Amino acid sequence: MKLFEYMGKEIFASYGINVPKGKMAETSEDAAKIANEINSAVVVKSQILAGKRGKGGGIKFADTSEEAAKVAGEILSMTVQGHKVEKVLVEEKIKIDKELYLAITIDGAAKKPVIIASAQGGMDIEEVDDEYIAKQHVDISLGVHPYLGREICRRIGLTGAVSKEFNRLLGLLYKIFREKDAELVEINPLVISGDTLIAADSKMTIDDDALFRQKGIPYVEDRTSIEKKAHDLGLAFVELGGNIAVMANGAGMSMGSLDTLVHYGGKPANFLDAGGGTGIDGTTKAIELLLETNPRVIFINIFGGITRCDDVANALITVKKNKEIPVPVVIRLVGTNEEEGVKIIQENGMEAYKVMQEAAAKAVEIANAG
The missing domain is CATH 3.30.470.20 (ATP-grasp fold, B domain)
Structure with missing residues (x-):
């Protein structure tokens, strides 16, 4: 769990580490009050769980409480490094040697x-x-x-x-x-x-x-809305910002899928480990989740052990029947009940690959073609 800067500094100060005088604010009015209490030039810093805030415009300086209110309002209306700013830290401007x-x-x-x-x-x-x-x-x-x-x-x-x-x-x-x-x-x-x-x-x-x-440390939610939904479904999911949605069974297979896509010049949209033994219902929910990332193509990579290839195939077809899939799906199916799974896929007008590299290269080709 990542902590906001102001939280970390509160812990630092409690242990005797020197930190600039300051407080967290959620409104421009609060920022002005804090600046007035500090009674010197201040720096107003966006509180997000990401770096490069300065380069993203999320850190500004102010000489007066009026200026502090103004720049705090500006920062609180910003999205910095993809994060909506909801808090700022107002602290004294220190001399830097x-x-x-x-x-x-x-x-x-x-x-x-x-x-x-x-x-x-x-x-x-x-x-x-x-x-x-x-x-x-x-x-x-x-x-x-x-x-x-x-x-x-x-x-x-x-x-x-x-x-x-x-x-x-x-x-x-x-x-x-x-x-x-x-x-x-x-x-x-x-x-x-x-x-x-x-x-x-x-x-x-x-x-x-x-x-x-660590009962004394407030819980900080660091998941996106889709990541929260995946967590509630019991799925290991991380958004990555690319355009190829990925589902695989097992953490190692998922990481291998991402690496292979990148090797061929692709940009994965997510990490999704659907887990071993996921049945039709779980696989269906995973595929529906992938659609929420608005990808150009979906890449499904299954090496069936406990997971059955026919279950994955049936889940994919179930989603297609109940909800339109507006993008191409590239699927690799190998392992338990492979023949049955491949047959289901082919009967529904799709192709199932046997080799991961071939399937990944195809997914990248489709994504890069737009």
Whole structure:
């Protein structure tokens, strides 16, 4: 579960990490009141669960409470990076001497937390060369000892009072990481302002499976309307924004389908794992869900084990009879009851492929032809 910036900063502050003075607002009037309380120049920041807000126009500055109300109103009427803005964070504009980057996340390959730091923080951190990024794994039986912080400071060029403050902050950030069951805690930028380090931004992701332990953190819904509907149906579904709707049985098969489509130049509209053993009713609901993404073509990739190919075929035909399918459907059927499934498909004027690559290439060809 991702947290909004203002939520992450509230947690940071409660652990003793310096953050700019500010509050969340849902109206331009509230933004003006907060700016008046701060009594200095402010920055008004859209609160969405996505990055690149500045480049999308979702961060603006104001010198007065009247200006804060004006820019807050503008931002609250915007859609930034595909997200409708419903909240803004109004906080003091801080003096920036230098911007750093600091994060703690999980290295799945090493099966350990990893500290990631760079002397080059800010909007384009993704473009920083690896040679300017310091990474240090953490032994969870030992935790973050001062020597780890000193080594990172050496590698990113921090000295003196700032290095001592960095070491203190790193220990607090790791404590948050452990106690809040986080998958990611990130500060970008971590601002050097004089001898002080200030978390000018926050990004936190909490492990969904640990939410039962985190009663103090409000639940944040990060699903689109279609993703919510899929969740209610018990389907694993993620919107991706392409034009080829995808359904497969099994997470590995679904990922393989996406990779194959991309290999042939396609743009998947979604990830949809219909699961093994899905019957006619479940498959029908999955296909109907795909139609809501308004694709140019639907690609169904079934390798039947527990899932029966004839059930998938019957589900597809059921949808066609009850609801018009306005786009071509490319289907690959292999496995349990394959012959019966292929026969049903062919009797209804469609073609069933045996090889995934051939079916994926055909789906891409249709999508790219418009």
